[in-house]
Amino acid sequence: MPKTAIDRLTLRRPDDWHLHLRDGAMMEAVTAYSAAHFGRAIVMPNLVPPVVTGAQAGAYRDRIMATLPEGSPFRPLMTCYLTEDTDAEDLARAHADGIITAVKLYPAGATTNSASGVKDFDKVRPVLERMAEIGLPLCVHGEVTDSDIDIFDREAVFIDRILKPMRKKVPDLRIIMEHVTTENAVDYVRDSRSNLAATITTHHLIINRNHILAGGIKPHYYCLPVAKREKHRIALVAAAISGDKRFFLGTDSAPHTDANKYLPCGCAGCFTAPNTLSCLAEVFDAAGALDKLENFTSLAGPRYYGLPPNEDTITLIKGDPVDYPAQIETGDGPVTVFDPGFPLHWRVEARAEF
Ligand SMILES: NC(=O)N[C@@H](CC(=O)O)C(=O)O
Numbered sequence: 001m002p003k004t005a006i007d008r009l010t011l012r013r014p015d016d017w018h019l020h021l022r023d024g025a026m027m028e029a030v031t032a033y034s035a036a037h038f039g040r041a042i043v044m045p046n047l048v049p050p051v052v053t054g055a056q057a058g059a060y061r062d063r064i065m066a067t068l069p070e071g072s073p074f075r076p077l078m079t080c081y082l083t084e085d086t087d088a089e090d091l092a093r094a095h096a097d098g099i100i101t102a103v104k105l106y107p108a109g110a111t112t113n114s115a116s117g118v119k120d121f122d123k124v125r126p127v128l129e130r131m132a133e134i135g136l137p138l139c140v141h142g143e144v145t146d147s148d149i150d151i152f153d154r155e156a157v158f159i160d161r162i163l164k165p166m167r168k169k170v171p172d173l174r175i176i177m178e179h180v181t182t183e184n185a186v187d188y189v190r191d192s193r194s195n196l197a198a199t200i201t202t203h204h205l206i207i208n209r210n211h212i213l214a215g216g217i218k219p220h221y222y223c224l225p226v227a228k229r230e231k232h233r234i235a236l237v238a239a240a241i242s243g244d245k246r247f248f249l250g251t252d253s254a255p256h257t258d259a260n261k262y263l264p265c266g267c268a269g270c271f272t273a274p275n276t277l278s279c280l281a282e283v284f285d286a287a288g289a290l291d292k293l294e295n296f297t298s299l300a301g302p303r304y305y306g307l308p309p310n311e312d313t314i315t316l317i318k319g320d321p322v323d324y325p326a327q328i329e330t331g332d333g334p335v336t337v338f339d340p341g342f343p344l345h346w347r348v349e350a351r352a353e354f
């Protein structure tokens, strides 16, 4: 019997476990794209200046909520940016009050707006111990920043030099390795016994380093961690479609204006919020794994964070190529939307009231 192709897929509403909403005019322009499709999102704290205290996270949450249409069910889940001066009690209070869901660790200098990040990991150990005690998870940008380490090796070296010792010293800390880009990270997470999971971005399932560098430099594919060779992309797809509950979606949708992408020292980040779910459905469909999409987008994340999955659903429909804008306008200037390099046939059925 020939297999009938699936052209409609209903999933529990997805969540985005790693998202940049920025602030001010940029936030006003981008938030609606995530709110249209996602139930919740872990919102990154790398503003300028960073969101460090519980009070700052609460104020940022209020600013995000104020950009949402009245009655929107989208919920931002807030994070605090870990610094060497972070007060563990302030985090514990913000966690107990339901203001923050996780804490974010940036090695100093690793990525966009990470200057206040951690240099000496032993300095933050008491905070990590307190977090382990109260069950507050740590999201990690897992790259070393040493100038003598090749940029393509920075994630793998981070695992050996920082993550392994940290997990030994604070074994009860729940860790999420964010935006993994290597087979090394996939293997490390898969071989771990507890308290470790990873998010995978949409773009790292689609691009490898040739997309950035072959045939001319393509700033819109430049993000951190930088995309690696094809064998790593293949390992990421295998992890995403495996049904393993330790791998889930964190889009890392990271808008920068085109002006800031085209500078001699251009910003890192891909803006995928508008077409992320269409891209993911295409990738899972091509891999013959549409039945694993819901685990990746909607079930594994809440389970690791100890939250219930969303009650409502979205429906994806397959048909003619989907129209999405090449760019969106923001008060700060245009922002280019991620181009997967192939047509997208899956669209999200509109949310009834928004
Ligand atoms: N991913 C990126 O390339 N950029 C992110 C920062 C980050 O997530 O590392 C950003 O804030 O622009």
Ligand SMILES: [Zn+2]
Residues within 6 Å of the ligand: 111, 141, 178, 179, 224, 225
């Ligand atoms: Zn990062």
Ligand SMILES: [Zn+2]
Residues within 6 Å of the ligand: 018, 019, 020, 044, 252, 254
């Ligand atoms: Zn990010």
